[in-house]
Amino acid sequence: MSAMLPATPAVVALAGRRIDAADAQPARFPLVNTDRVAARIAAGFRLVGAAALVCSAACGADLIALDVAAKQRLRRRIVLPFEPSRFVETSVQDRPGDWTEAFWKQVGAAELEGNLVVLQPSGNSIEDYRRANTRILEEARAVARAFAPATPSLHAFTVWDEALRPGVDATAEFRELATMSHFHIVTIPTL
Template sequence: MSRTLIFTGHRVDAPDRAKTRFPPRLVEAAGRAIGKAIDELAPTDAIASASRGGDILFLEACRARNILTTIVLPFSPDEFERRSVAAVEQGDWVARFRALIAATPPEQLIVLDLNDEPDPYGACNLAVLKRAQAASSSAPVLLALWDGKGGDGPGGSADMVERVRRAGGWAVIINPATWDRGHGTGRAAF
């Protein structure tokens, strides 16, 4: 039986971010938590975008486990890199993004043309969800690296969690904001 796992997650904080959400110091811990959740969920395939931080960590962890991955981008890889990957020196996100894109077969790289869309990231979330629903007869399963708060704008992790909830799915939430308090991963059925 196939199990498609979709992912949403915060980007690593840019140096000028006013309120810390996913600081670079938590990247290694996030990578371990994502890998552990993937092992527990045992997906046969995975779908995500490829922003710096959570998305890239998820895709790398899936590929290390030989899980078939599909990458969905709202813009061309060059435009997406400029908007959603670059801006943080630490972590070598641009090189990691480029390596993922280069290793992705054309049929597993979905590039949407959403430059003129008022909510391109929300539309990308919807495309990820619809692709997962088409691939599986069961309710959507989401892994989210998310602090449980509203996003900076439309189309972020909060948006995806809400879309999965409305679709009757469930989520495993990895909350980096709770790691200092000894918590971190929880399952949320909607």
Template sequence: MSTTVLLAGRRPDPPDSDARRFPIENVLLVRERLRDLFAERQPDHLVCSAACGADLLALDIAGDLDIRRHVVLPFSIATFREMSVTDRPGHWGPLFDRLVSEVEARADLTILNESPGDDAAYAATNDQLQSVAEALGLDILAVAVWDGEPRGDGDLTRHLIHTSAASGADVVEVPTL
């Protein structure tokens, strides 16, 4: 059976964070958990954004496993890179550059024209991610890579879980802790 993974998740914790959602020292553990999930479920497509952390790990693994990747960004590549990739611990910039280039070369990159700094831009990205996944016409497996605790009403990972489950998709959580 053909499957699309629709993925959302946490970025590594900022250095000054009091909350532990995705400690940078857990990157290899999360990578291993994602690789195991993809090997078990054998999806045909991955649909996600390209922020540091969960998104980039999943995109990198999917490339290794020859899973077709679809990326949605809320605004320009350069602005997204600055605001959602290189602003956290880790050397995410070169990985982002390579992965976005690979996805763009296959014409599987969608860039929305949302306003940077507007929380609505990320909500619009989530909506577009769901639309892309549904348009592929395959069974959807929603994957939440997170600590299991919503950050509040505007938590987009939680939103993805709820909207995907409501539409009948299977939901799997991959712990970051």
């Protein structure tokens, strides 16, 4: 028996864990789990009837989701907290795995399609990432409006280990903000 697809399309806003550093303790998203997480994201997209994805482009959850969305031919919009050259240094190439080529491929495609949003940095990296999370949700609503007269459902996928990190936890903050913004919350486990 096949699952019924939703009657209206869905727009997915997504945030989640980056791939763990080589010496990470505890494990939150080991590199070895990338294929498993990609399969979970793909299943989640199909389950909600995703037509579009809005996220950032960090190594791990973001780049995996963007790749899955490309394979499923979903519209993709990328939000970066600051210029791509700085972002690739701080959020892409500093972890195990070969993420840099995927980053530039996704960012290049988004830019060509008019779907790359680059925010002006504030000088405070933590605040820049918080602003990016807020903007991801705002952009998801904007993408949903483009489907008029259809009214897509809005989903927030959090791709994580479901355990709060000490200090600032951008994924947990994204989930809380999405809940307050009345998005349907979907958890994609990384472990």
